[in-house]
Amino acid sequence: MLTIRDATLADMTAVHALYAHYVLHELATFELVPPTLEEMxxxxxxxxxxxxxxxxxxxDAExxxxxxxxxxxxxxxxxxxxxxxxxxxxxHKGKGIGVALLSEVIRRCEQGPWRQMVAVITQGGTAGSAELHQKLGFQEVGRMPNVxxxxxxxxxxxxxxxxxxxxGNSSPTPI
Structure with missing residues (x-):
């Protein structure tokens, strides 16, 4: 059963390992060297x-x-x-987990003073990310080739x- 919850400091070891995979093997991030656990x-x-x-x-606790x-x-x-x-x-891609996570991030941000959410998605091997964001109401606002x-x-x-x-339809609550 899928559970979405606040990350804790104890979760950072698993988060660090997951992110290191993307740094070393995929284009989803522009980092070239995985950050240390302390940095994460x-x-x-x-x-x-x-x-x-x-x-x-x-x-299942993973x-x-x-x-x-x-x-x-x-x-x-x-x-x-x-x-x-x-x-x-x-x-675990393509199983609805990204939708569940991002939907909750959006919901929580809407409870605060924030008014816009931006996604910067690398092109080439990350088409699923663009589809995820489109599904949740994001619209393309620009492309930056070869950056x-x-x-x-x-x-x-x-x-x-x-x-x-x-x-942007009204003034936000001052932060």
């Missing part, structure tokens, strides 16, 4: 400290995926915009966006 813990703590969701998906929302950019005008990330064990170089090739990004709650 620090990233988790930063997200938790900003009251944004960091979730794990669990089946972490099979994780997702979170993070501050989109550090400049103050972006304070109501977040960027999501979703990672699944390769063996990353990984595995000895140029890779572009697809930018998708969706409103959270009232989106």
């Amino acid at each position: 813990c620090a990233r988790w703590q930063t997200i938790v400290d900003t009251q944004l969701p960091y979730l794990v998906a669990e089946i 972490i099979v995926g994780y997702a979170y929302a993070a501050t989109y950019r550090p400049r103050p005008a972006y304070r109501y915009t977040v960027e999501d990330s979703v990672y699944l064990l390769p063996s 990353g170089y990984k595995f000895n090739r140029w890779v572009g990004t697809l930018i998708m966006q969706r409103a959270l709650g009232d989106g």
